[in-house]
Amino acid sequence: xxxxxxxxxxxxxxxxxxxxxxxxxxxxxxxxxxxxxxxxxxxxxxxxxxxxxxxxxxxxxxxxxxxxxxxxxxxxxxxxxxxxxxxxxxxxxxxxxxxxxxxxxxxxxxxxxxxxxxxxxxxxxxxxxxxxxxxxxxxxxxxxxxxxxxxxxxxxxxxxxxxxxxxxxxxxxxxxxxxxxxxxxxxxxxxxxxxxxxxxxxxxxxxxxxxxxxxxxxxxxxxxxxxxxxxxxxxxxxxxxxxxxxxxxxxxxxxxxxxxxxxxxxxxxxxxxxxxxxxxxxxxxxxxxxxxxxxxxxxxxxxxxxxxxxxxxxxxxxxxxxxxxxxxxxxxxxxxxxxxxxxxxxxxxxxxxxxxxxxxxxxxxxxxxxxxxxxxxxxxxxxxxxxxxxxxxxxxxxxxxxxxxxxxxxxxxxxxxxxxxxxxxxxxxxxxxxxxxxxxxxxxxxxxxxxxxxxxxxxxxxxxxxxxxxxxxxxxxxxxxxxxxxxxxxxxxxxxxxxxxxxxxxxxxxxxxxxxxxxxxxxxxxxxxxxxxxxxxxxxxxxxxxxxxxxxxxxxxxxxxxxxxxxxxxxxxxxxxxxxxxxxxxxxxxxxxxxxxxxxxxxxxxxxxxxxxx
Numbered sequence: 001x002x003x004x005x006x007x008x009x010x011x012x013x014x015x016x017x018x019x020x021x022x023x024x025x026x027x028x029x030x031x032x033x034x035x036x037x038x039x040x041x042x043x044x045x046x047x048x049x050x051x052x053x054x055x056x057x058x059x060x061x062x063x064x065x066x067x068x069x070x071x072x073x074x075x076x077x078x079x080x081x082x083x084x085x086x087x088x089x090x091x092x093x094x095x096x097x098x099x100x101x102x103x104x105x106x107x108x109x110x111x112x113x114x115x116x117x118x119x120x121x122x123x124x125x126x127x128x129x130x131x132x133x134x135x136x137x138x139x140x141x142x143x144x145x146x147x148x149x150x151x152x153x154x155x156x157x158x159x160x161x162x163x164x165x166x167x168x169x170x171x172x173x174x175x176x177x178x179x180x181x182x183x184x185x186x187x188x189x190x191x192x193x194x195x196x197x198x199x200x201x202x203x204x205x206x207x208x209x210x211x212x213x214x215x216x217x218x219x220x221x222x223x224x225x226x227x228x229x230x231x232x233x234x235x236x237x238x239x240x241x242x243x244x245x246x247x248x249x250x251x252x253x254x255x256x257x258x259x260x261x262x263x264x265x266x267x268x269x270x271x272x273x274x275x276x277x278x279x280x281x282x283x284x285x286x287x288x289x290x291x292x293x294x295x296x297x298x299x300x301x302x303x304x305x306x307x308x309x310x311x312x313x314x315x316x317x318x319x320x321x322x323x324x325x326x327x328x329x330x331x332x333x334x335x336x337x338x339x340x341x342x343x344x345x346x347x348x349x350x351x352x353x354x355x356x357x358x359x360x361x362x363x364x365x366x367x368x369x370x371x372x373x374x375x376x377x378x379x380x381x382x383x384x385x386x387x388x389x390x391x392x393x394x395x396x397x398x399x400x401x402x403x404x405x406x407x408x409x410x411x412x413x414x415x416x417x418x419x420x421x422x423x424x425x426x427x428x429x430x431x432x433x434x435x436x437x438x439x440x441x442x443x444x445x446x447x448x449x450x451x452x453x454x455x456x457x458x459x460x461x462x463x464x465x466x467x468x469x470x471x472x473x474x475x476x477x478x479x480x481x482x483x484x485x486x487x488x489x490x491x492x493x494x495x496x497x498x499x500x501x502x503x504x505x506x507x508x509x510x511x512x513x514x515x516x517x518x519x520x521x522x523x524x525x526x527x528x529x530x531x532x533x534x535x536x537x538x539x540x541x542x543x544x545x546x547x548x549x550x551x552x553x554x555x556x557x558x559x560x561x562x563x564x565x566x567x568x569x570x571x572x573x574x575x576x577x578x579x580x581x582x583x584x585x586x587x588x589x590x591x592x593x594x595x596x597x598x599x600x601x602x603x604x605x606x607x608x609x610x611x612x613x614x
Contacts, residue, residue: 003044005092008051011044012097021102024147026072028106029056029080048097051090054081055113056106062153065161068116083116091117105151108134112154125162132159132167140178144186149193156197172200179207184214188227195233204238207231212247221258225251245288252280256296263307268314271307274300328423335428341436346581348428349574352420355413357532361401364408398535399523410542414564417537421563425570433469440466446573449580454490457483465576468569474560476569481550484538484572485513488526492516495525513547514539530575537568544568 003011015035020028032053039046057080058069071079086094094110101107111134115127135155140148152171159167175194179187191207194200200207211231218224228251235243259273278300281293289297331351338344398406443462447453453461460483468476489499489510497519500508516522517539523531538547544564549555559565 003047003089005089005096007044008048008089008093009096012048012052012093013100015045015049017100018102020106021104023104023106024145025056025106025109026059026147029053029072032056048093051086051093052097052106052110054085055094055110057081058083058109058113060109060112060147060150060154062150062157065157068154069113083113086113086117103134103137105138105147108138108151108155115158128158128162129164129167131155132162132164132171136167136170136174140174140190143183144178144189149189152190153193153197156199160197160199168199172203175200176203176206179210184218184223184227187211187214188223188230191234192230195230195237201237204234205240207234208238208240208243208247212250215250221254225254228254241285242288245284248280248284249290249293252277252284252293252296255280259307266314267307267310271304271311274304274307278304328420329427332424332428332431336431336435341432341438342581342584344432344436345577348432349578352424354529354533354571354574355416357409357528360409360413360532361405363412364405367412368405368408407542410536413536414543417567418563421566421570425566426563429469429566429570433471438466438469443469443576446576446580449583450576451579452491452575453487457486457490461487461572461576465569465573468566468573473565473569474557477546477555477560477565478550480568480572481538481547484534484568485516485547488513488516488534491525492519492522495521497521497525512551533571537564537571 020031023031032049036046036049036053039049057072059072061068061070064070067082069082071082073080091114094114098107098110098114101110108131111127112131115124115131118124118127132155135151138148138151140152152174156168156171158164159171172194175190178190179194182190187210191211194207208231211227211234215224215227215231218227228247232244232247232251235247255273255277259270259277262269262273278297281289281297281300284293335344335348335351338347401409440462443465444458447458447461447465460479464476464480464483467473467479492499499510499516499519501511513534517531517535526534536543539545540548546555546564546568549559
């Protein structure tokens with residue numbers, strides 16, 4: 001049965017809401033549901049309490065000005081209400097009834113929801129002022145909790161946007177009273193909220209002093225650093241550079257002390273803490289560094305390396321069930337049934353197409369959904385020499401792919417390539433290089449057919465392929481890594497993509513491969529799948545990172561002959577052989593149905609030529 005706004009308002013006046021007025025909205029949500037259940041199903045009282053409970057169930061997110069409320073609960077396609085779910089009758093009922101609600105957070109939230117839902121400019125202004133005053137009336141009593149902080153943030157956001165100067169001053173006074181009198185947790189919390197609002201800058205020195213005193217009362221190193229970081233933000237806002245330097249040194253000291261505490265139990269943790277101390281000390285301006293800070297900055301690089309090396313001893317191999325490579329080995333055996341080299345190589349590449357970036361993303365997202373616990377905690381990637389090369393919490397994404405998904409894609413790619421190299425590429429490579437003695441001239445004919453390789457890089461590319469074919473993988477990768485970079489650069493330039501960076505002094509530089517692969521239009525110039533495999537193989541810091549590791553001499557002898565290097569050589573050969581094979585078949589007029597999959601899988605892997613180039 002439908003009820004009018006007047007009927008709902010009249011029914012609500014018959015209900016005692018004193019208990020609800022003392023509760024936060026989310027707690028009032030349950031109380032109002034219980035009160036509603038005590039009324040008959042079709043009664044106006046039940047309908048009125050249900051609407052009010054649905055408003056209480058809207059969770060405030062004050063940092064989202066355009067849509068400040070989110071559902072308190074959502075299960076599948078079902079969720080609690082949002083302001084846009086309220087009908088005209090509901091809004092009329094709330095407008096007529098909010099004045100009779102007892103003062104408190106629910107009263108303020110009802111007015112705020114009316115403000116969010118209002119369309120008329122004059123009505124919005126009136127409700128904005130009522131909403132701010134209602135939040136001010138709620139105040140910041142007792143130990144600060146999440147709802148009180150969110151209400152204060154919402155109020156000052158509205159007051160600042162609408163220019164309610166008197167209300168802004170009242171809200172700042174409320175915050176400063178809390179900062180002066182409360183316990184460490186509340187002081188840090190409201191100081192952060194006040195700083196985020198941009199108001200109260202005239203109190204910067206007082207807030208800094210109070211936060212630094214509060215930090216001395218806290219025993220937990222992590223919370224101490226959080227409080228001091230907030231003090232640093234306030235000092236920077238007040239342009240107190242001396243205080244900023246002092247706080248940076250204190251935070252560095254806390255990291256140093258924690259590293260010392262961690263050393264007996266975990267060199268991994270000690271290494272990370274020493275690294276954080278080093279970065280924090282470096283933030284201090286040189287002219288403001290104490291003698292102790294300068295001494296520690298000089299000592300820390302060595303201590304970080306030492307702890308990183310010791311941390312390797314804490315790593316343990318995790319053994320899983322063996323992986324059956326029978327299918328891959330059978331595929332390799334099928335390749336070797338071909339009698340001539342041309343069709344043997346064609347079959348070698350046709351049976352294993354390059355991994356699709358779309359499929360890689362789908363697999364990664366599926367794994368994250370199936371094993372969510374594994375992705376709740378951050379992961380640290382450590383190089384073979386003990387260096388920490390990446391933390392998952394700060395992992396960058398790639399284009400529209402989020403950082404956590406990109407990291408998972410690379411992890412899966414590494415495992416897949418390792419299995420592919422061991423079970424498929426290696427056995428066929430050994431047999432093919434034994435059976436067919438290819439010369440530099442043979443490889444040169446292949447390379448000349450590939451649009452991926454510019455003429456000025458052909459000799460280097462040919463030499464790298466020849467070395468790898470006969471087992472000299474180390475020599476091959478040290479020539480192949482820079483040559484692939486040059487090939488990518490040439491492809492991008494041919495596609496009209498500017499690759500040079502112009503410095504402030506008007507000089508031009510060519511960026512490295514990792515930077516090139518970040519340029520807009522790379523996926524179109526190389527095709528998305530080839531671009532994905534090049535990024536995974538050559539660009540870091542996750543994955544083999546072959547370009548940087550080769551360029552900076554970080555690749556050990558054993559690593560320069562591993563499965564990733566073999567895959568790099570195989571990929572380079574693929575980019576040369578497939579167009580060569582296709583051209584050969586076309587010139588001979590020979591149907592090559594057996595290798596149609598090779599043509600289809602590689603059709604986009606060499607950049608398309610212009611008409612003039614054809």
